[in-house]
Amino acid sequence: MTVTSERIAGGLVLRVLLPLAAGFFLSSFFRSLNAVLSPYLIADLDLSARSLGLLTAVYFFTSAVFQAPLGLLMDRYGPRRVQSTLLAVAAVGTVMFALGHDTWVLVAGRAIMGIGAAGALMTSFQAVVLWFPRSRWPVLNGWVMAAGGLGALTASLPAALLLHVTTWRGLLLIAAAVSVGLCVAVLAIVPEHEESRPHGIGEQLRSLGRIYRDRLFWRLAPVAMTISASNLAFSGLWSGPWLKDVGGFGPDGIAVSLLFLTTFTTAGYVGTGAIASWLGRRGVRLTWVIGSAILASMLLQLPLLLPSTAGRWVVMFAIGAFNGASALSYPVLNAHFPASLSGRVSTALNFCFFVGGFLIQYAIGVIISLFPQTAPGTYPASAYQTAFGAMILIEFLSWLWFLIPAQPPISAGPAAAPET
Numbered sequence: 001m002t003v004t005s006e007r008i009a010g011g012l013v014l015r016v017l018l019p020l021a022a023g024f025f026l027s028s029f030f031r032s033l034n035a036v037l038s039p040y041l042i043a044d045l046d047l048s049a050r051s052l053g054l055l056t057a058v059y060f061f062t063s064a065v066f067q068a069p070l071g072l073l074m075d076r077y078g079p080r081r082v083q084s085t086l087l088a089v090a091a092v093g094t095v096m097f098a099l100g101h102d103t104w105v106l107v108a109g110r111a112i113m114g115i116g117a118a119g120a121l122m123t124s125f126q127a128v129v130l131w132f133p134r135s136r137w138p139v140l141n142g143w144v145m146a147a148g149g150l151g152a153l154t155a156s157l158p159a160a161l162l163l164h165v166t167t168w169r170g171l172l173l174i175a176a177a178v179s180v181g182l183c184v185a186v187l188a189i190v191p192e193h194e195e196s197r198p199h200g201i202g203e204q205l206r207s208l209g210r211i212y213r214d215r216l217f218w219r220l221a222p223v224a225m226t227i228s229a230s231n232l233a234f235s236g237l238w239s240g241p242w243l244k245d246v247g248g249f250g251p252d253g254i255a256v257s258l259l260f261l262t263t264f265t266t267a268g269y270v271g272t273g274a275i276a277s278w279l280g281r282r283g284v285r286l287t288w289v290i291g292s293a294i295l296a297s298m299l300l301q302l303p304l305l306l307p308s309t310a311g312r313w314v315v316m317f318a319i320g321a322f323n324g325a326s327a328l329s330y331p332v333l334n335a336h337f338p339a340s341l342s343g344r345v346s347t348a349l350n351f352c353f354f355v356g357g358f359l360i361q362y363a364i365g366v367i368i369s370l371f372p373q374t375a376p377g378t379y380p381a382s383a384y385q386t387a388f389g390a391m392i393l394i395e396f397l398s399w400l401w402f403l404i405p406a407q408p409p410i411s412a413g414p415a416a417a418p419e420t
Contacts, residue, residue: 012132015191017127019182020083021144023186025150026087026117026120026151026175026179027151028147028151028152029159030090031117031152031236032151032258032262034055035156036160036255037168040168041055042377045106047103049368049379050366052237052365053237057237057362058107058110058111058114060232061114061354062114062115062118063114063115063354064353067348070119071343071344071345072208078130079123080186081192082119082123083123084186087179087183088183089115089116090112091180092116093111094172094176096112098170116179118350121145122347122350124147127193130193130339140273141273142327143270145327146266146267149265149267149269156255156258157252157256161255210341216332219405220332220333220349222401223399224349225326225352227297229357230391230394233364233391235320238361245374246308247312262320264317265321267321269324272325273328276289290325291399297319297395298392298399299318300317301318302392304384304388304389304392305392307381307382326353333349334346364390368384371383
């Protein structure tokens with residue numbers, strides 16, 4: 001790359017990627033915050049594990065439902081206009097959540113937050129495809145995911161420290177103000193891309209059907225979904241109750257553990273993208289990197305089956321450091337399909353992520369609730385062993401499915417690239 005092209009790329013990172021990645025930072029903050037807020041929510045609203053799981057998981061449900069229209073909107077209007085609008089929606093939902101006193105009002109606010117945050121990662125990935133060369137996609141996607149990791153990190157110990165000077169409601173109102181500020185920044189800084197947009201909704205829907213009929217998509221989607229969903233469920237909620245009930249940790253101790261978990265996650269996103277690019281230059285396929293990383297992650301999660309939190313650092317390293325492997329599915333599929341479908345391809349896969357996040361997070365709460373409480377709001381170690389064992393089993397089954405090779409592309413047309 002010449003000096004001039006390096007300067008152009010650097011300018012694009014600042015003007016395009018940085019403002020959009022900041023939106024994913026905020027989205028991940030919202031997603032992960034309930035792990036720190038859970039003791040306060042339980043105390044204020046007298047929530048059961050099932051209710052807490054629903055209150056947190058509805059964020060993923062509405063984000064999943066919105067993925068199909070999101071992809072159509074992204075390919076028609078581009079990342080700038082879509083993401084700025086959604087940031088405003090997120091602000092509305094956050095204010096509603098912060099001011100609500102009835103459980104169902106908080107659920108509705110959290111649901112609106114999920115819609116508002118639904119496009120943060122996808123618009124960033126679409127910007128990478130539209131503005132940057134294919135060889136840089138894994139690395140730049142890793143940077144975007146690292147921004148999300150920093151958002152989750154901010155939702156751990158820093159958020160817990162803020163809760164010493166403000167209430168959980170005040171913290172959410174601050175986050176809503178940040179969302180409004182980012183909305184203005186995206187509109188002011190991110191340029192429009194000249195990529196032609198589809199003119200008919202019928203053509204867009206037919207292209208979406210091509211994606212969902214593709215064998216490579218269905219080879220990647222289940223394993224990427226379960227690994228990512230397990231990370232979302234553990235880091236975004238159930239690590240907090242697990243550390244409290246099984247390990248006896250208080251709010252500050254939980255926050256410190258989550259800080260390390262999100263640090264591993266952030267480093268994992270950057271490291272996975274860099275390692276995948278390095279291996280790619282030496283002829284190693286991204287699918288091989290994905291499969292190997294997921295196998296390592298599953299093996300290192302086995303301490304979750306112990307009746308204590310003695311292996312928590314191994315688990316947190318596994319769930320954090322190897323979660324970046326699921327993000328490698330995006331460059332694989334974006335190289336497999338034409339660039340004009342980038343928004344729909346990414347949101348189709350993201351739909352699976354959010355559905356998995358909702359199902360696994362809520363299912364863990366349901367399983368834990370089957371066990372009798374040992375004290376108000378406290379469940380036995382066996383409840384978490386059973387729930388996490390089911391989570392690892394689902395990961396293993398999806399990994400076995402992933403090992404079946406995909407057939408050559410049958411629906412992406414001549415513009416499709418070979419499997420990466």
